[in-house]
Amino acid sequence: MKKPKLLIVVLFQNLGEEHPYYARNPAPPLPGILLAGLTPPELQVEVLHEMVRPINYATEADYIALSFMDYLAPHAYEVARRFRPQGKIVIGGGKFASTFPDEVQPHFDSILVGEAPTVWPTMVRDLLAGQLKPRYVADPAPSLENIPPPRYDLVESRYAVAIVTEATRSCPHPCTYCALNIRRTPFRMRPIPDVIRDLRNTRGVPWHKRKMAMILDNNLGGDLSYAKALLREIAKLRFWAVGTQFSIECLRDDEFVDLLAKARCRMAFIGMESLNDRSLHAVQKRQNRVEEYKEFFAKLHRRGILTFTGLMFALDEDTVEYYRRLPAMLDDVGNAVILSSIAIPIYGTPLHRHVVAEGRITDTDLSHYEGDHLVFRHPHMTPEEIFEAYQRVNRVFYSVRAIARRWARIIAMQVREESWPQYLLRLAVVSFVYLKLSIFQRHHAQVRVFAASGQALAQPPADGRPWKPACASLA
Ligand code: SF4
Structure with a gap:
């Protein structure tokens, strides 16, 4: 049947x-x-x-x-x-x-x-x-034991990576804009053998995708002892490339960086968010210290670990002068790839409550809370100034010339620690991952940042049918 x-x-x-x-x-x-x-x-x-x-x-x-x-x-x-x-x-x-x-x-x-x-x-x-x-x-914070492996055989073929899993859930930090802080749950970890089982479960995956994996945690470094123990096990799997995400203060621990390199981590997503200390403090992102970025990013790049860093625009303490200097500051700290977005006061977060309390929400259409629209009034800058900065930084950072220059700089920084064949493989993988990420983000900038949202900034929906919440807590 x-x-x-x-x-x-x-x-x-x-x-x-x-x-x-x-x-x-x-x-x-x-x-x-x-x-x-x-x-x-x-x-x-x-x-x-x-x-x-x-x-x-x-x-x-x-x-x-x-x-x-x-x-x-x-x-x-x-x-x-x-x-x-x-x-x-x-x-x-x-x-x-x-x-x-x-x-x-x-x-x-x-x-x-x-x-x-x-x-x-x-x-x-x-x-x-x-x-x-x-x-x-479900329980608010259920046990993470015995979760069956994801169905990698059902991943769409257009994704470059098919093997994705998670090792932990939640995050110990209080960043006010983060959806994890709508209702905080304890930081929880899966048993390491379960995570390794997932990463080995490559049945049904095309052979060329069996050598790359992503650990899609909010913050793998929420418990560094656990993260290190997991990375030691991942190193034994001999992937060509592993991607993960952690908060930036983890990079103060050299052993963690060493274990990332041994696990062949080739991409680290890091919530950098700003090069303005005042804005970082205002959103409770106190684990980030701008003066550490340059050293931390270089430390990763030398080991073949690319930095893919979040960058938020329109944080409350940002100014026109900060955005004027931002392209040069980014060049100086040396990010490999940025994921830029306009700050989003996600419903239910402390940031949303703060902006609502000050009467600064200008757009309640939930579909605009995706990072390419400005949905609130900034205390110091006009929407036009913010959007001009958003476009200009993306245009400078993702010009073909800048992409090529960063690639050459990262390749020149590589320190060989392995045999020549493995080192050459590392260079090839680093180049592949870097170009793939840069092309994704350049494409996004062209489709969304330059073309689509300029007219939409702080404007009511063009079709005259704004989304209306059914729930009083959202209205
Ligand atoms: S460090 Fe990242 S995951 Fe953790 S609370 Fe802040 S934004 Fe969220």
Whole structure:
């Protein structure tokens, strides 16, 4: 008998359906393939990442599960509204659904509140029995033991990396803009053997993608002893390239850097966010010290670990003068790649409460809270000044000439610690990862920063249909 089919859709839609889709990230987000791994075998599963493939509304799937972040909620509601009249049962989940369930629930047949592993198998059982309840709520901080491996065989082929997993959840820092600080949960770690099992589980993955992996934690360095123990085990797997993410103060620990290099970490995402100490303090990002950046980034680059650094615009203490100097400052500290965005007062965060209390929100359309729109009034700068700076920094940083110059500088910094063949492999991988990330970000700058959002800054939605929250806590 044919099994019923579940289509898991990881939403990513801020380009408009008329635009081409592209893999802004080298690897898929974890939720879709993790949920597929948790799904009992009674269901046939497909995972669709909207970042790289449009939704097929004529799918033969019986059930649809939508995973989405806050700014994608209006889009998620629209997707659910198109599927439900076809008789499909549509389930919603993700951080926003978990934070504002009363807002989200009316749009779905059922929602999953919290982390999926302990609740999803029960939901599927009820779904198949025709007894699906409107809401399933997980423990606020469930154990991370015995989570099955993600379904790497279902990763879209357009992602350069297929092997992605997580080792920890949450983060010990209090950054006021971070969604993790809407409702803080304790920093938790998975058993190291479980993480290693995931990384070895390459069945169904094309051979050329078996040598690269990403650990998609919020902050791998939340417990450095654990991180070091894990990196020692990862080093034994002899990947060509591993990517991960951690907060910058971890780089004060030389042993941590050494173990990253031994594990063949080739890309570290770091929340640098600003080169303005006053702005960093204002958002409680006190673990970042601007005077340390240059030394830290060089320390990583010498070992073949590229820095992929977040950079936020429109933080409250930023000024026109700061942005005038920013391109030269970035050149001096030597970031390899930046991920730039305009500051987002995510609903429910301490930053959002602060901006609301000062009456500075100018745009309540949730779909604009994606990092390319300015949705609040800045205390010192006009929207035009901010957007001019946002464009100019991206234009300078992602010019073809600047990309080539940074590549040459990083290659020249490499220190050989291994045999010549391994060293040459390292140079090739570093070049590949650097160019791939730079091309993704340059493309994003061209599609979103230069072309799309200039007119949209602090403007009401052009189609005259602003998103209206159903939930009082969001209104
Ligand atoms: S360090 Fe990063 S993950 Fe941790 S709270 Fe700050 S922004 Fe969030």
